[in-house]
Amino acid sequence: MxxxxxxxxxxxxxxxxxxxxxxxxxxxxxxxxxxxxxxxxxxxxxxxxxxxxxxxxxxxxxxxxxxxxxxxxxxxxxxxxxxxxxxxxxxxxxxxxxxxxxxxxxxxxxxxxxxxFPEREMGVRLAEILSSPSIFQFLELAEDYSIAEVASPKEFWDKTIKETDARNTYGVNIIAIKRKDPYRDEKTGDVDYRETLIMAPQSSVKILEGDILVVLGKNKDIAKLDKAAR
Amino acid sequence: MKDEEIKYYLEEAKFYIISNRFKVAEKYLKRVLKEEPDNIEALFHMGLLNELLNRLQEAREYYEKVLELSPQHKGALSHLSKLQIK
Incomplete structure (x- = not known):
C-alpha cells in the first residue's frame, strides 16, 4: 500500500x-x-x-x-x-x-x-495495563468493547474452552491463547521457554496454568474476568 | 544440606518446571534457597517459574537478584530485558 x-x-x-x-x-x-x-x-x-x-x-x-x-x-x-x-x-x-x-x-x-488521539488512547491502554497485574495488553475497539490479554483465572486451568463456558459466565470470547512452553536445552541443561500463540482456538483446547488469554468483550466483562484472575 | 542434595533438588525443580508442575518445582527451589539464599541457579529458576506463572514483578526481582550476584548472567539479562518491555 x-x-x-x-x-x-x-x-x-x-x-x-x-x-x-x-x-x-x-x-x-x-x-x-x-x-x-x-x-x-x-x-x-x-x-x-x-x-x-x-x-x-x-x-x-x-x-x-x-x-x-x-x-x-x-x-x-x-x-x-x-x-x-x-x-x-x-x-x-x-x-x-x-x-x-x-x-x-x-x-x-x-x-x-x-x-x-494517540496520547489519550495510549493513556487508556496504559491505565488498564498498570492498574491490574493480570492484564498485559489492552486495545479499545469501540466505546465499550476491547481486546485484552488477561492471565487465565485458576477456575479455567485444565479445562477446555467449552468447559470454562467463558462466553456465558463472563461474556467474553477467547480469540487466542498465548502459551509459554518450558523446555530443557539438552546441551546446556538450562531450562527456558518458548512462546506459542494458539489463534482462534477450538472449544476442545485445554487452558493451562500460566496461559494468557486474548479475549474480546465488553469492558465490564473483561474487568470481571480480570478480577477472577487476580 | 550437602552439595549433592542441592544438586538433586535443582534437578528435580527443573524436571517439574518442564513438566508444567510449577507448585512442586517451587517447593524444591525454596528448599535450596532456604539453605543457600544466594544460589544463583535456584534464583534464576525462581525467576523463570514466576515468569511462566505471569507473576512478572516477582520474576523481575529474582532476575535482578541473580544479576547482583552475577552481573553477566546471560539468562537473567535476556529475561529481564524481555520483561522490561512488557
Whole structure:
C-alpha cells in the first residue's frame, strides 16, 4: 500500500518507520529538514515541505495514496489547513491526529475518515495495563468493547474452552491463547521457554496454568474476568 | 544440606518446571534457597517459574537478584530485558 505521512514528530516518525518496515511505500513530509533527514534513508521518499502551502501539496499527487495521515496536532491551525488541502487534493482516505475534542470535531467536520488521539488512547491502554497485574495488553475497539490479554483465572486451568463456558459466565470470547512452553536445552541443561500463540482456538483446547488469554468483550466483562484472575 | 542434595533438588525443580508442575518445582527451589539464599541457579529458576506463572514483578526481582550476584548472567539479562518491555 502507499501512505503519505505529514508531520514527523514522535508519532509521525514512528508511524512512517513502522509502515516502511512492514514493506509499504511511504512518503514522509515535514517542514523541518532535520526531522526529514533523520528518516530519509528508511522510507521510500521524503520532502522538506510546508504542508500549508497548497500549491506545493497539490504537486504531490495525493490522490494516488491509499492513506494520507496528518500526523501533526500541536499547531491547530496548520493541522486543519493541511487536512483541508489534503481533502481538496482528492486524497482517497485521510486520517488525522487530534490534540483535543474540539480539534477532533473540526477534523470530523472536514469529512476525514479517521481521527486518532494517540496520547489519550495510549493513556487508556496504559491505565488498564498498570492498574491490574493480570492484564498485559489492552486495545479499545469501540466505546465499550476491547481486546485484552488477561492471565487465565485458576477456575479455567485444565479445562477446555467449552468447559470454562467463558462466553456465558463472563461474556467474553477467547480469540487466542498465548502459551509459554518450558523446555530443557539438552546441551546446556538450562531450562527456558518458548512462546506459542494458539489463534482462534477450538472449544476442545485445554487452558493451562500460566496461559494468557486474548479475549474480546465488553469492558465490564473483561474487568470481571480480570478480577477472577487476580 | 550437602552439595549433592542441592544438586538433586535443582534437578528435580527443573524436571517439574518442564513438566508444567510449577507448585512442586517451587517447593524444591525454596528448599535450596532456604539453605543457600544466594544460589544463583535456584534464583534464576525462581525467576523463570514466576515468569511462566505471569507473576512478572516477582520474576523481575529474582532476575535482578541473580544479576547482583552475577552481573553477566546471560539468562537473567535476556529475561529481564524481555520483561522490561512488557
Amino acid at each position: 502507499q501512505f503519505c505521512v505529514i508531520g514527523l514528530g514522535r508519532f509521525g516518525e514512528a508511524l512512517a518507520l513502522s509502515l516502511a518496515n512492514k514493506g509499504h511505500e511511504v512518503l514522509a513530509i515535514d517542514i523541518d529538514d532535520q526531522r526529514v533527514q533523520a528518516i530519509e534513508d528508511k522510507v521510500s521518499q521524503t520532502f522538506i515541505l510546508d504542508s500549508t502551502n497548497e500549491k506545493a501539496m497539490n504537486s504531490l499527487g495525493l490522490s494516488e495514496f491509499d492513506w494520507v495521515i496528518v500526523a501533526m496536532s500541536s499547531d491547530l491551525e496548520a493541522s486543519i489547513l493541511t487536512t483541508m488541502i489534503v481533502k481538496n487534493a482528492g486524497a482517497k482516505r485521510v486520517c488525522a491526529k487530534a490534540a483535543t475534542d474540539l480539534h477532533a470535531k473540526i477534523l470530523q467536520k472536514l469529512g476525514i475518515d479517521k481521527v486518532v
